[in-house]
Amino acid sequence: MQSVGIIGAGAWGTALAMTARRAGRDVVLWALEPEVAEAVNREQVNPLYLPDVRLDPAVRATTDLALPARADIVLLVVPAQHLRSVADRLAPLVKTNIPVVICAKGIELGSAALLTEAAGALAGTTLMVMSGPSFAIEVARGLPTALTLASADLAAARAVAGALGSKAFRPYVSSDMVGVQIGGAVKNVLAIGCGICVGRRLGDNAKAALLTRGLAEIVRLAVALGGQVETLMGLSGLGDLVLTASSPQSRNYSLGLALGDGKTLEEVLGARRAVTEGVTTAGAVVALAARRQVDMPICAAVDRILSRGASIDAELHALLDRPLKEEVRR
Amino acid sequence: MQSVGIIGAGAWGTALAMTARRAGRDVVLWALEPEVAEAVNREQVNPLYLPDVRLDPAVRATTDLALPARADIVLLVVPAQHLRSVADRLAPLVKTNIPVVICAKGIELGSAALLTEAAGALAGTTLMVMSGPSFAIEVARGLPTALTLASADLAAARAVAGALGSKAFRPYVSSDMVGVQIGGAVKNVLAIGCGICVGRRLGDNAKAALLTRGLAEIVRLAVALGGQVETLMGLSGLGDLVLTASSPQSRNYSLGLALGDGKTLEEVLGARRAVTEGVTTAGAVVALAARRQVDMPICAAVDRILSRGASIDAELHALLDRPLKEEVRR
Numbered sequence: 001m002q003s004v005g006i007i008g009a010g011a012w013g014t015a016l017a018m019t020a021r022r023a024g025r026d027v028v029l030w031a032l033e034p035e036v037a038e039a040v041n042r043e044q045v046n047p048l049y050l051p052d053v054r055l056d057p058a059v060r061a062t063t064d065l066a067l068p069a070r071a072d073i074v075l076l077v078v079p080a081q082h083l084r085s086v087a088d089r090l091a092p093l094v095k096t097n098i099p100v101v102i103c104a105k106g107i108e109l110g111s112a113a114l115l116t117e118a119a120g121a122l123a124g125t126t127l128m129v130m131s132g133p134s135f136a137i138e139v140a141r142g143l144p145t146a147l148t149l150a151s152a153d154l155a156a157a158r159a160v161a162g163a164l165g166s167k168a169f170r171p172y173v174s175s176d177m178v179g180v181q182i183g184g185a186v187k188n189v190l191a192i193g194c195g196i197c198v199g200r201r202l203g204d205n206a207k208a209a210l211l212t213r214g215l216a217e218i219v220r221l222a223v224a225l226g227g228q229v230e231t232l233m234g235l236s237g238l239g240d241l242v243l244t245a246s247s248p249q250s251r252n253y254s255l256g257l258a259l260g261d262g263k264t265l266e267e268v269l270g271a272r273r274a275v276t277e278g279v280t281t282a283g284a285v286v287a288l289a290a291r292r293q294v295d296m297p298i299c300a301a302v303d304r305i306l307s308r309g310a311s312i313d314a315e316l317h318a319l320l321d322r323p324l325k326e327e328v329r330r
Numbered sequence: 331m332q333s334v335g336i337i338g339a340g341a342w343g344t345a346l347a348m349t350a351r352r353a354g355r356d357v358v359l360w361a362l363e364p365e366v367a368e369a370v371n372r373e374q375v376n377p378l379y380l381p382d383v384r385l386d387p388a389v390r391a392t393t394d395l396a397l398p399a400r401a402d403i404v405l406l407v408v409p410a411q412h413l414r415s416v417a418d419r420l421a422p423l424v425k426t427n428i429p430v431v432i433c434a435k436g437i438e439l440g441s442a443a444l445l446t447e448a449a450g451a452l453a454g455t456t457l458m459v460m461s462g463p464s465f466a467i468e469v470a471r472g473l474p475t476a477l478t479l480a481s482a483d484l485a486a487a488r489a490v491a492g493a494l495g496s497k498a499f500r501p502y503v504s505s506d507m508v509g510v511q512i513g514g515a516v517k518n519v520l521a522i523g524c525g526i527c528v529g530r531r532l533g534d535n536a537k538a539a540l541l542t543r544g545l546a547e548i549v550r551l552a553v554a555l556g557g558q559v560e561t562l563m564g565l566s567g568l569g570d571l572v573l574t575a576s577s578p579q580s581r582n583y584s585l586g587l588a589l590g591d592g593k594t595l596e597e598v599l600g601a602r603r604a605v606t607e608g609v610t611t612a613g614a615v616v617a618l619a620a621r622r623q624v625d626m627p628i629c630a631a632v633d634r635i636l637s638r639g640a641s642i643d644a645e646l647h648a649l650l651d652r653p654l655k656e657e658v659r660r
Contacts, residue, residue: 133538143533144650148657170650172657203473204577208463212569219563233549234657238568239542246576247534320474320500327478327502327564 005068008077069093080106105184107284131184133243179227188278195256335398338407399423410436435514463573509557518608525586
């Protein structure tokens with residue numbers, strides 16, 4: 001597994017290119033925007049999505065999907081809502097049985113499909129999912145990061161973990177593709193909710209309570225879909241939720257902060273180029289939860305605030321004013 | 331349950347006095363320092379521990395332990411290492427069967443006893459433990475807070491929750507006294523570790539990984555002692571850990587930040603009046619874990635840094651450089 005093709009040159013795809021180089025791999029990075037590919041090749045920088053990091057000159061960028069598709073490992077790092085169309089285009093280009101690692105986090109709007117389902121065209125490959133607490137800028141800079149790499153084929157996952165891993169970048173393997181995907185998708189929605197709470201100046205106590213009940217929502221949905229509780233207590237569940245719902249570095253948390261502070265969704269998103277995954281995922285999570293009859297009051301409140309103009313104060317108070325009862329439902 | 335006696339006028343005891351007043355209770359607050367009792371009574375302020383909050387004039391302070399001991403509910407809010415001696419003094423003064431709620435967080439050094447064990451002299455009362463994500467200043471200001479109130483007597487816990495609870499202060503009852511105590515004690519040690527990691531500029535990814543593995547340490551110890559996993563995924567486990575290990579408001583996290591940044595333990599503690607519970611608890615947790623043969627590498631590393639002058643860099647790297655393997659041990 002010498003070569004790694006990375007499809008998507010946002011901040012995360014670019015950071016993963018740096019990581020794969022550090023692990024000694026040959027890297028081809030596919031960018032949607034020709035100006036990104038050109039800047040990576042000529043100036044060793046991604047001016048649109050990761051401007052503050054000097055890239056390894058050996059990272060080669062392209063806008064031709066056939067080039068990364070030929071690699072020994074393919075990482076899919078496009079926004080969740082574009083994953084299906086990219087997978088469809090990629091399918092005829094990749095070798096059979098190669099590992100294709102989904103590095104996006106979200107649930108498909110409309111179909112409410114997990115990304116492994118949206119990537120159904122890639123059934124001839126060995127699909128994997130990588131997720132965990134990993135701000136791109138820190139990974140790009142080589143700071144220590146641990147995440148979960150899940151596949152039905154554990155031996156293949158171990159091989160990929162070995163090929164991508166290094167002292168500072170540590171993928172731990174798991175067989176729970178459902179749990180890892182639910183954790184990665186729902187945490188973005190919850191991070192918006194936690195941001196709204198803090199932006200509204202309700203305090204850190206209220207936010208910690210919201211985050212705790214939010215993890216319980218993640219667990220309920222994951223278990224209903226066949227995932228495992230232990231996965232959600234790990235890096236791709238709790239770990240990523242804590243990271244995303246605590247740092248203004250997070251696009252989802254900072255969106256929530258701004259909304260809580262009185263800004264409109266249009267104002268915040270209008271000033272951003274990168275995708276804020278939680279916004280689309282909120283509706284998809286609510287649809288998926290409804291289909292499985294899973295109670296997810298925090299995600300539902302975030303969705304009502306984002307998509308239906310619900311009052312922030314009314315939604316927050318409804319969440320925080322629940323009756324006094326036993327903490328653990330049995 | 332009209333009257334509440336609060337023993338300990340630190341920031342948390344003082345905040346709980348405000349909470350009990352908001353719930354409509356009569357409150358007597360016992361202070362160790364005569365100047366605190368005097369200032370509370372004359373100027374409605376606690377100048378040493380909660381100077382920024384104007385107190386309810388109906389909160390009466392005293393240095394006579396017999397006064398709060400006569401109340402219908404007693405809250406014990408002294409530092410963990412003083413709990414045994416205060417419980418011993420209190421025992422002959424309280425009515426039998428009244429609820430005594432331990433609001434301290436820690437494990438006794440030397441004996442490695444849980445605080446319910448250290449309070450053995452109070453066996454004739456109905457012991458409870460209250461813990462959760464609750465910065466005192468936010469509780470004092472009436473910001474929304476949810477926590478866990480555990481007792482072997484659930485009906486009594488429900489009555490106390492009703493007597494102390496209000497719109498903004500919500501105790502959820504539980505029967506898991508062990509889990510609640512382990513969560514509250516160990517999170518302070520882990521918060522120091524997370525602070526050291528961030529203070530050393532290893533980044534938020536590394537901190538999130540450490541926090542995730544830290545919760546697993548809490549769960550292992552709690553389960554070994556008879557606690558329940560669900561408790562540790564709730565407010566008094568995950569919730570309190572996230573709060574304490576994320577905010578510079580936390581004495582334990584900010585101690586870690588300073589140590590990671592190169593300050594010495596003596597420099598940091600020398601500038602503080604209030605107790606930083608995690609410092610003494612670290613050694614007690616390590617002793618308790620050893621006795622039960624529970625693996626707690628993060629707590630052990632924090633203890634070596636605090637008490638045995640171990641190198642921060644060596645300890646952090648040992649924690650972060652663990653071999654690549656499956657995330658969930660089965």
